[in-house]
Amino acid sequence: xxxxxxxxxxxxxxxxxxxxxxxxxxxxxxxxxxxxxxxxxxxxxxxxxxxxxxxxxxxxxxxxxxxxxxxxxxxxxxxxxxxxxxxxxxxxxxxxxxxxxxxxxxxxxxxxxxxxxxxxxxxxxxxxxxxxxxxxxxxxxxxx
Amino acid sequence: xxxxxxxxxxxxxxxxxxxxxxxxxxxxxxxxxxxxxxxxxxxxxxxxxxxxxxxxxxxxxxxxxxxxxxxxxxxxxxxxxxxxxxxxxxxxxxxxxxxxxxxxxxxxxxxxxxxxxxxxxxxxxxxxxxxxxxxxxxxxxxxxxxxxxxxxxxxxxxxxxxxxxxxxxxxxxxxxxxxxxxxxxxxxxxxxxxxxxxxxxxxxxxxxxxxxxxxxxxxxxxxxxxxxxxxxxxxxxxxxxxxxxxxxxxxxxxxxxxxxxxxxxxxxxxxxxxxxxxxxxxxxxxxxxxxxxxxxxxxxxxxxxxxxxxxxxxxxxxxxxxxxxxxxxxxxxxxxxxxxxxxxxxxxxxxxxxxxxxxxxxxxxxxxxxxxxxxxxxxxx
Numbered sequence: 179x180x181x182x183x184x185x186x187x188x189x190x191x192x193x194x195x196x197x198x199x200x201x202x203x204x205x206x207x208x209x210x211x212x213x214x215x216x217x218x219x220x221x222x223x224x225x226x227x228x229x230x231x232x233x234x235x236x237x238x239x240x241x242x243x244x245x246x247x248x249x250x251x252x253x254x255x256x257x258x259x260x261x262x263x264x265x266x267x268x269x270x271x272x273x274x275x276x277x278x279x280x281x282x283x284x285x286x287x288x289x290x291x292x293x294x295x296x297x298x299x300x301x302x303x304x305x306x307x308x309x310x311x312x313x314x315x316x317x318x319x320x321x322x
Numbered sequence: 323x324x325x326x327x328x329x330x331x332x333x334x335x336x337x338x339x340x341x342x343x344x345x346x347x348x349x350x351x352x353x354x355x356x357x358x359x360x361x362x363x364x365x366x367x368x369x370x371x372x373x374x375x376x377x378x379x380x381x382x383x384x385x386x387x388x389x390x391x392x393x394x395x396x397x398x399x400x401x402x403x404x405x406x407x408x409x410x411x412x413x414x415x416x417x418x419x420x421x422x423x424x425x426x427x428x429x430x431x432x433x434x435x436x437x438x439x440x441x442x443x444x445x446x447x448x449x450x451x452x453x454x455x456x457x458x459x460x461x462x463x464x465x466x467x468x469x470x471x472x473x474x475x476x477x478x479x480x481x482x483x484x485x486x487x488x489x490x491x492x493x494x495x496x497x498x499x500x501x502x503x504x505x506x507x508x509x510x511x512x513x514x515x516x517x518x519x520x521x522x523x524x525x526x527x528x529x530x531x532x533x534x535x536x537x538x539x540x541x542x543x544x545x546x547x548x549x550x551x552x553x554x555x556x557x558x559x560x561x562x563x564x565x566x567x568x569x570x571x572x573x574x575x576x577x578x579x580x581x582x583x584x585x586x587x588x589x590x591x592x593x594x595x596x597x598x599x600x601x602x603x604x605x606x607x608x609x610x611x612x613x614x615x616x617x618x619x620x621x622x623x624x625x626x627x628x629x630x631x632x633x634x635x636x637x638x639x640x641x642x643x644x645x646x647x648x649x650x651x652x653x654x655x656x657x658x659x660x661x662x663x664x665x666x667x668x669x670x671x672x673x674x675x676x677x678x679x680x681x682x683x684x685x686x687x688x689x690x691x692x693x694x695x696x697x698x699x700x701x702x703x
Binding site for chain 1: 436439440441442451452453455456457458459460461462463464466467470471472473474475478519520521522523524525570572573575577
C-alpha cells in the first residue's frame, strides 16, 4: 500500500475570505478594502473598523512590503510540515498602508541573512493541487 | 486608593492541585483539589463560598461538586489573559456586593506534544478557525511561533541579547531551587540555556513554560470578613484588564509595546502607589519575552532595558526587584498565571520560606501579552 502523503491545512470555505485564496491561485495578492474610506483590512471582516462601512471589496495590492519580524520554525506542528523543517515565518508590512500586515513565509534566503526592515515582494507557491499560498522573497538587488 | 470599586477586597485563601506531568487526573479532580486546598488555607467552609468563576471547566459544575453555597454570582471565562481574568472578576464581584466570598479557578491540562501533533491525530486549537486559515497554511500553528516573532522583534527594538534571555532562565531556576514545589529543580547554566534546542528561532525550549496538568484556586472576600479568617489578609490595591486588538498575535501593530503597556497605564492610574513602591514582581513567563515586556511596561526598568536589568542581577532575591520568586511557570509548570497571584500573596503574608523577600509590602502580578493582558497590585496593609 503506498504511503499517503500528508496534505497541507486547507482554508475554510468562507465567503468572506475566499477571494484571498482564489486570488493566490491566479497569482494575485488580494486584500479587503473599504470602498467608503479606502482603508485596507486584514484579516477580512464584515465591517470597516475605521468608518463602520459594510461596503467592502477585495483589491489587488502591489505585493511590495517590508519585513516587520520573522522566526524560523524548528518543531513541526502538523504532519505536512515535518519534511519542510526548518522554514521561515514572516510578518510583512505591505507598502499600501501603515501597519497593514500579513503573516506569510519568507523564501529564497537563509535565516542568518534575514534582516528586519528588508524589502520583500510577493511570490506564489503551490503546496498542493488544491492550494496556492502567497509567500515573500527578498526584493531583487536590494540589501537591507 | 482611587479604585472604581466600592468595597475593599482581600485575598484570603490560595490553593493548588497536585500539579504534575500527565497526572491522569481529570480537570474536575484538579479543580476539587485546588478548591479544598484554598478553603483550608483560608479557614472557610465550602458553604461560605457564594461566587465562583473559572477559565477551564465550569464554575457552576465545580461549585455543586464541592458543596458550595447557592451561588449569588458565577461566570465562565473564555479565551482571555490567563488567570488574571477570573481573578479580576472575582475581586470585582466582591467589591460590587454581587457576592461575599468568591473563588477564582484556572484549570490547565497538558497540551499534546509537538511530536504527537506532527504524527497526526492530535491538533492544536485556535480561538477562531476563520482567522486560523490565514496562519495554518503557512505552517503557523503554535503560540511558540508568534512568541518567536515577538522575541525577534524585541531583540531588534531593545538592548536585549540572547545571553540576557539565558540569564533570565538561570535566575528563574535559582528561585526554583528554593521552592520545593517546583517541577524543575536541577541547577541551570547559561551554557545549558544556549544548548537547548530552538523551537521557533530565536525562541528556545527554555524560553517556554513547562507543560503540566494544574489546578489553581484563589478566594476573595471583603476586608471585614477577611479580618476574622485564618491568614493575614492581602489586599487588592488596584487591578486592570486590557485588550488592544483581536486574537491575531502575528498582526500586532507594535510587537514590543503590546497590551501590557496599556494595561500598566490603567493600573497605575488607579492607585497612589507607583513602580518604585513595588517590593517584588510576579510577571507572566509563558514565554520569557513576555516578562521582559512587563518589566518595561510597568516602569520597573527603563524601556528596552529589561535584558541588561536582569543580567545585572536586579531580579535576584538579593537584587533591587525580586522577580518570579517561585521560579516562574518555566519551573513550577504551566499554571497559566495563577502561580503569580499565589506567589505574590504568599510573599505579602511572609510565607515564601527560603525565597521570602524581606518585609515585602507591595507586590504586582501580571498575565499575558500581545492582544490582551491584565495586572493586579496587592498590598499587605
